[in-house]
Amino acid sequence: MKFIHAADIHLDTPLQGLVHYAGAPVNEIRNATRRAFEKLLDAALTRQVDFVIIAGDLYDVGLKSFESALFFNRQMARLKDAGIDVYLIHGNHDAASKLIKQLRPPANVHVFRSNEPQTFRRDVLQLPVAIHGQSFATPEVTDDLAAKYPAPVSNAFNIGVLHTNLSGMSEHANYAPCTLDTLKNKGYQYWALGHVHNRQIFCSDPYIVFPGNIQGRHGKEPGEKGCELVTVSDSGAISIETIPTSVLLWSEVEIDTSDCQTADDVYDKLPAVFCKLVSESHERVTALRVRIAGSSEAHTELNRDPEAVRNEVMSLASEFGNGLLWIERVQVATVPRIDRQALLTRDDPVGEVMRALTELRKNPAPAADWEGIAELKKRLPQEGAGDADPIVLDIRALATAIDEAEALLLARVSALETA
Amino acid sequence: MRIDRIDLIRYGHFFQRVIDIPRRQPDFFVIYGDNEAGKSTLLRGISALLFGVPSRTPDVHSCKGPELRIGATISDSSASFSFRRRKGTTATLLSESEAQIPEDTLTPFLRGLDRARFEQFFGLDHIRLREGGEELLRGEGDIGSALFQAAGFDLRKLLDALDKETAELFSPRSKSRVIGSALEEYKQARAQVRRTSLSGAAVKEKQAELERAKASRDALNGEADLLREQLTKLHRIAGNKADVARLQELRTALAALEWVPALPASARRQRDEAVADLTDATAQIESLTDQVAQRMEKIKALPLSDAFKAHAREIEALNAGTQDYLRGILDLPKRCDDRDKLMQRADMEWRTIWPQRPVSDAEQLRSAYARKTEILALITENARLVVALEKSEESLRSDRDEHDRLSRELAASAEPRDPATLLASIEESKRLGDTAEATSRQQSECKRMDAEIARELKTLSLWSGTHEDLESLSIPMLSTVEQYARDWEELADRRRDLSARESSVVVSIREKQAELDRLGLQVSTAGEKELAEARDRRNHLWELIRAFAFEMKLTREAAQKEAGSRDPLPEVFAQQLLRSDEIADLRFSNAKDVAIHDRVVKEIASANAEQQSVRAEASSIDADFNDLRRRWRTEWRSLAADPLSPAEMKEWMARRQKILDKLEQRRSKEKDLQLIGERAAVAAAGIRARLCDIGCNAVKETDSLSVVQSVAEAFAKQIEEQRRTIRDLRRTLQLIDLHTQEANVNDCKTRLSEWAERWSPLMTGLLLPTVATPERASTALDVLEKVFMLLEKANDLQHRIDRIGENISQFEADAARLAAAIDSSLTTLKPQQIATSLQERLIETGKAETRRTELENQNTSDEANVASCRAKAQAATATLQRLMELAKCEDNQRLEVVIAAAEEKAEKQEAYNRIAAGLVERNAIADLQHIEEEASAYELDSLRNEVTRHEERQKELQDQAFKAGAEYGRLQQEYERLEGSEDAALQAQTAEDALAKARPAIAQYLRLRIAAEVLQRAMDSYREKHQGPVLTRASELFSRLTLGEHDGLTTTFGDDDKPVLVAVRKNKEQVEVAGLSDGARDQLYFALRLAAIEDHVTRVAPCPVILDDILIHSDDLRATTALQVLAEIAQRTQVLLFTHHSRLADLGSKAGASVIHLQLSAATAVA
Secondary structure (H helix, E strand, O other): OEEEEEOOOOEOOOOOOOOOOOOOOOHHHOOHHHHHHHHHHHHHHHOOOOEEEEEOOOEOOOOOOOHHHHHHHHHHHHHHHOOOEEEEEOOHHHHHOOHHHHOOOOOOEEEOOOOOOEEEEEOOOOOOEEEEEOOOOOOOOOOOHHHHOOOOOOOOEEEEEEEOOEOOOOOOOOOOOEOHHHHHHOOOOEEEEEOOOOOEEEEEOOEEEEOOOOOOOOOOOOEOOEEEEEEEOOOOOEEEEEEEOOOEEEEEEEEEOOOOOOHHHHHHHHHHHHHHHHHHOOOOEEEEEEEEEEEOOOHHHHHHOHHHHHHHHHHHHHHHOOOOEEEEEEEEEEEOOOOHHHHHOOOOHHHHHHHHHHHHHHOOHHHHHOOOHHHHHHHOOOOOOOOOOOOOOOHHHHHHHHHHHHHHHHHHHHHHHHO | OEEEEEEEEEEOOEEEEEEEOOOOOOOEEEEEOOOOOOHHHHHHHHHHHHHOOOOOOHHHOOOOHHHOEEEEEEEOOOOEEEEEEEOOOOOOEEOOOOOEOOHHHHHHHHOOOOHHHHHHHHEEEHHHHHHHHHHHHHOOOOHHHHHHHHOOOOHHHHHHHHHHHHHHHOOOOOOOOHHHHHHHHHHHHHHHHHHHOOOHHHHHHHHHHHHHHHHHHHHHHHHHHHHHHHHHHHHHHHHHHHHHHHHHHHHHHHHHOOOOOOOOOOHHHHHHHHHHHHHHHHHHHHHHHHHHHHHHHHHHOOOOOHHHHHOHHHHHHHHHOHHHHHHHHHHHHHHHHHHHHHHHHHHHHHHOOOOOOOHHHHHHHHHHHOOHHHHHHHHHHHHHHHHHHHHHHHHHHHHHHHHHHHHHHHHHOOOOOOOHHHHHHHHHHHOOOOHHHHHHHHHHHHHHHHHHHHHHHHHOOOOOOOHHHHHHOOOOOHHHHHHHHHHHHHHHHHHHHHHHHHHHHHHHHHHHHHHHHHOOHHHHOOOHHHHHHHHHHHHHHHHHHHHHHHOOOOOHHHHHHHHOOOOOHHHHHHHHHHHHHHHHHHHHHOHHHHHHHHHHHHHHHHHHHHHHHHHHHHHHHHHHHHHHHHHHHHHOHHHOOOOOOHHHHHHHHHHHHHHHHHHHHHHHHHHHHHHHHHHHHHHHHHHHHHHHHOOOOOOOOOOOHHHHHHHHHHHHHHHHHHHHHHHHHHHHHHHOOHHHHHHHHHHHHHHHHHHHHHHHHHHHHOOOOOOOOHHHHHHHHHHHHHHHHHHHHHHHHHHHHHHHHHHHHHHHHHHHHHHHHHOHHHHHOOHHHHHHHHHHHHHHHHHHHHHHHHHHHHHHHHHHHHHHHHHHHHHHHHHHHHHHHHHOOOOHHHHHHHHHHHHHHHHHHHHHHHHHHHHHHHHOOOOHHHHHHHHHHOOHHHHHHHHHHHHHHHHHHHHHHHHHHHHHHHHHHHHHHHHHOOHHHHHHHHHHHHHHHHHHHHHHHHHHHHHHHHHHHHHHHHHHHHHHHHHHHHHHHHHHHOOOOEEEEEEEEOOOOOEEEEEEEOOOOEEEHHHOOHHHHHHHHHHHHHHHHHHHHHHOOOOOEEEEOOOOOOOHHHHHHHHHHHHHHOOOOOEEEEEOOHHHHHHHHHOOOEEEEOOOOOOOOEO
């Protein structure tokens, strides 16, 4: 018996943080979540799986257009033609979305009810299978749903499908929390989990698996994404294979500048890094966050105009990226080779600047009311834009900007001093 | 930086003019010249020199732009630099030889100064003084900013750049900037998402519509299918009618042919083929037999030979070798000649080395030549050893000479004493710092303070004595003065109040009098007083009349006399009665005016009374004031002059105290000076003692510490130099190692003798003398190499000659042998002719052989054909026999009849079967009988009518079904489009892209905005902290420049809450700059500049101050003060003052300036 376990499809959610610029591979990643979902179904068809499990968050909460549901139904029809059933639960995002509830899925799609746990039996297989699950009724389910899942069906392969924040993983919303022991003690052979976007296998007896999402949507979801192809032998032995589905890979590289004298020295390091990434991407686009770090002589030049650095990096990516590199962000985080204490005690404008920055750093809040910043804050969109780095001018953003402003000021003042 | 010389090569009116500005103290020069002498040109020229010639300059009128040149020599404490400047946009800085030099060469001298800063502070004419001053006050180039620039760079420019960058990213009032535009894009994309989103209801409606269309299409298709089935059946029956009739006909015909025996279907073909085969085989056998006989005859006639066949290969080989044979005969003599020449050349070469031996001996030298590498290595080694020997010998010789020289030099040098104690003394004395400079500075300070004290004393009113007298002057206590001041002020206030009251009363009387006047003459004569007087007069006259007429107390005459009128008393009474009635009437008719008049009159009377009272009070106060003054003067009797008011005297006391404070400071500085002098003397004495200790008496008791220090340093340096020289000599002597050098020479010689031992046997092997030189051996090896090469070539040629001879002999032998073996008649021919003849005859014999083979093969084939024909004839006969047996007949003709009948029967049976099968197949019914019955059931005409009716209905249904199908297809396509639609998703991506675009821009905006704000705040803070000293200094200077008319400057806040500068008058009144006179405003601007210049000089570096006639509006006293201030500044930096007023030149000279006369046509000279 073979089945695919996927989760957190977030169909039709946009990719976040990709600034279009000349040379960026825009067309290659058009509607990446759809393309990734198609790859998942291609795998189901070519590998001739018996069924597919989607452990929640098929859609995103922000989506309101039924075109996503129609697309899903059409894809499900492909599986139906091949006799492949789909078992699906609603996660926190789906429960908030009206898409599934209002549009009836094809007959081969089995949606678990939300008021209580439900079990689907597949006795026609050589190895009988019982699939247990429960959908989220509301976006914020804080009960331990797993605790109420039924006892395993004897002489069958029991699969638990659950959208959960297992053991309260801190970076994710704490929905349907449960503990590892609860799952282990349930007596199922495989737990098909969803909600956590990074692939994680917590246990192999029984298997407790988060497959992660099928397409990273922003810089905080780096690396290869995909679904799990689970093969169960007649004796019940389980093997797991990850099937990559990413259309676009998110990645971050750190360039160490400690041996660099000038910005050009830093730029000289990039072509090799870019070529390596391209060769490892298997012809897929990589959205790259370049972090330039370390303490070096090049600090002043790099921080004098971070925009110029960004443009140079993008230009190199266009030249050496073979059309497969998209620079998502360039972060100049180099550390100056300066004696901050000495600067603070200087009786000159630089000293005044450093003292003013030190004061501001202790309490950045008033900066939010400065002319320009206050108006900008009002102009920022109020509606949510996904779960990655919303544009908010809070204390944290101001503190970061203060650090960057210090680097920029020191760099430019230094340039004036040495002019 | 200072300017040492200006070269006006071609600039403005100037041509080849040089202005030398020698170093002086103070570094203060007045450049004096008439109007149009070029002072303003010179000021522009200096600016152009330092910062480039502006593209639009008025100074190109006497030369073309590219020819314009101005040069200078500038210097600072460590370097001097001469250069020129040309007009242009790039690379305008030139050396004195007109070579381009980098612009940044000037940077160390300018120390961050740019043109704007220079022209605002250092290169001033009257216009710039005013305009720049106003800028300073507006805050555009405020002092704080100036201070920032004085720190070496201009943070305001950086701030402007940051502001500009932030403005490009975001502006609250614009949507077109980067961030605004991205956020707008986001907003629009979100709106587009909402517009393009599909609703659930719309999708469901579309699904229902699709279902309806599908049902409609399916119903129509169902009916059409049913109709199509019926129509098919009718068509089928109609199609069967003809075949069913034909089937019945065939069935009858077959019954009539039942007698015919069954023959194979190919019976006719078998019979025809057997007859034809029999006839053909018989004819062929006859023809082939004749042809075989003819070919046998032809074979007998062919020319065949076995001898040629046996020698065929040899003949062909002989023929192939003919060309080589002929070429060999021709080449042989030439090759022999070449070989002989090579042998001769080898012999010649050989004899250059070995003349007594034949060249054939060369072979003996093969083994010796094989050791060529060894010999060449020995030659190289020999050369190296010889060179090493020569070098070693030369080195030994040189070292011996050097050793001798150094030994002599060392013997001649005496060891000087250790200068450590001297250096320690110098070092200790240096800890005192530059005492001469400190002394000079203190003296200068004392001098300045003396001048200030003198000036203060001079300007101190009521005093003409010395400062000592001033110091010892007995004056009242401050509290006493203040008590006097209070009393004085109180009396003055009271007196002022009284004066004010009196003035007020006088004014009031004047006003009331005027009001009285306005009431008119009429009313004025009908006052209460006038009425009372008229009535009193009337009553008096009546009393007189009553006294003489009724009471008889008086006589008529006495009454008439007392009435005081010539007119008779009754008439006078009547007139007076009339008069009083008239006044009363007048008052009645003008009652209002009369009331006012009466009131005013009373008020005037009251005011007059008050005036009298005030005057009395004033007299009393004046008496008190006089008493106070008297007592006040008593308090100040030691002053020997009438004191001013207590308030003024308080001010006077403050000024006195200021002078006394300065005197105290002066004394303190004097003490410092003395202390410095004492310490310097002690230090100098110490150094002198150390110098004496080590034998130097070059300093005098009277020499200053700096002189002693420099002499001592020079001496210590000299001693150190001597000691170092001796140390170097000893170290060098130790380093010279003569023994090693001698050992090297001997070693080289030993290795050369070892070399000779290895060399001799090799020379013997080469048949050369054992002592042959490496050069000779090398030549011998070269010759031997050539000889061997020539001999090898000759040998090769000999081999070739031998091979050619062998080939010729072999060819001739082969030709003769073949001729004898094949045809002896050929032996008389030349070998090449034999070969040709034999070849031709061999070819002819070969052709005959080929022909015979062909003929024999044809015969064999024909014989086989004959056998085949005979077999064929036999088979045909057998076939005919078998067919006749089947047809049950005896001959061929009967056979033909039976075959024809059998064929007809088979043909009809086949037709029957075909039609029956066709019916079964077409109708898909196995039962043929059922088909025939069906066909019989319908008449043809009624069948056709029914088909027509069904076809019409079918057409209608097809049209309807097509339309329903098209509609369904359209709806399905729409639905599929919806299924594939991703508009909303793509718009959501567009919105996200817009946010992504905004994100880095916002980050950049934040960091820029914060940087700009922090910088602005830092600048404000810095200004607040550091503007103070500059402002204080400017305040002092302003007070001096205005000769004390103003106390100084201070800051207050303007209407916009920004700090503004105001002047403080002597009476403490604050005056805004706009309220100052032109002259005072100039002095204010000048004071601000001078303070900023001093600050720059202190913080950064000296820089020339060039002033073009800025004192033209000052009187002599103010100009003198300004020149003194400039002279003080010139102690620290160069000051050049341009003027065309001889008066100013004279005053400048008195203030310590050197005067340079600037004339267009004459040389300049320093006065």
